[in-house]
Amino acid sequence: AGDYVIIGDGQSVTITDDETCEVLLFDASTALTNSLTINSGSLTVATDITIPQTITSGSNILSVVSGTLLAENLNFTSSSGGAGHQLSISTGTVSINGDITGIGASSTIQFTDAGLLEVGGSMFSAANGTLTSIAGSTVSYTGAAQTVQALGYNNLTLSGSGIKTLAGTTTVAGNILINDDVTFTIGAFTFSVTGTTTVGTGTSGALSITSATGTKTFIGLVTIGAGGTWTNTTEAVVFRGGITNNGTFTAG
Numbered sequence: 001a002g003d004y005v006i007i008g009d010g011q012s013v014t015i016t017d018d019e020t021c022e023v024l025l026f027d028a029s030t031a032l033t034n035s036l037t038i039n040s041g042s043l044t045v046a047t048d049i050t051i052p053q054t055i056t057s058g059s060n061i062l063s064v065v066s067g068t069l070l071a072e073n074l075n076f077t078s079s080s081g082g083a084g085h086q087l088s089i090s091t092g093t094v095s096i097n098g099d100i101t102g103i104g105a106s107s108t109i110q111f112t113d114a115g116l117l118e119v120g121g122s123m124f125s126a127a128n129g130t131l132t133s134i135a136g137s138t139v140s141y142t143g144a145a146q147t148v149q150a151l152g153y154n155n156l157t158l159s160g161s162g163i164k165t166l167a168g169t170t171t172v173a174g175n176i177l178i179n180d181d182v183t184f185t186i187g188a189f190t191f192s193v194t195g196t197t198t199v200g201t202g203t204s205g206a207l208s209i210t211s212a213t214g215t216k217t218f219i220g221l222v223t224i225g226a227g228g229t230w231t232n233t234t235e236a237v238v239f240r241g242g243i244t245n246n247g248t249f250t251a252g
Contacts (some may be wrong), residue, residue, distance in 0.1 A: 007034045017041040026060035028052035028079045035061040038069055045071035051085045052077040059084030064092035073098040076107030089115035102129030111137035118142045123149045158182045180204045188213035196220040200228025200247055224249055
């Protein structure tokens with residue numbers, strides 16, 4: 001605790017227990033591959049994780065195979081050469097209380113298995129980062145009012161509280177869950193869900209379609225839970241898997 005940890009000089013560091021530090025940094029002045037792998041246990045970073053690009057070759061890699069990574073913010077930053085930097089998630093959990101920032105396509109979060117990424121603040125946009133999902137993986141927006149970026153999700157969970165606003169055209173390849181105390185607003189964009197859609201888990205939760213621009217398609221079963229609300233007063237929506245309504249459903 002209180003330590004500043006720097007991963008560089010071609011190091012490959014593995015965590016198998018519960019560890020803490022104040023700040024986690026990767027070397028921005030190397031052309032080598034520097035890696036930190038959480039195989040089990042947990043790493044709690046009190047403030048920020050910074051993963052810069054390497055200079056001309058190699059990559060800075062933070063890998064969560066299993067176990068848990070917790071931090072306040074995650075920042076992908078640039079270097080003079082502009083080589084690689086990434087966060088890889090297998091079956092583990094990454095929980096960022098604040099923001100995830102990036103600089104472009106090189107800023108990569110890659111799922112390799114059914115892991116979980118929790119974001120409490122802002123998530124990088126498609127212009128500032130790359131999200132690569134895989135079957136079984138989940139991204140969860142866990143804060144108050146948040147923008148749901150137009151990225152490639154498998155499962156998408158909206159929790160915490162407040163209004164979550166879709167930023168652009170998005171496909172959810174798995175399931176979407178809108179928890180209690182959350183309103184998910186879909187505006188003038190094409191939006192589709194391949195798996196199931198669940199609105200509310202017992203007391204509240206809402207999905208609101210606010211624009212007739214862009215097709216909204218729900219391929220799997222749509223379930224509106226007790227206390228949940230579906231509002232669409234602007235356009236026809238494509239339902240291919242049926243609707244189970246235990247709350248309030250207002251069709252367009």
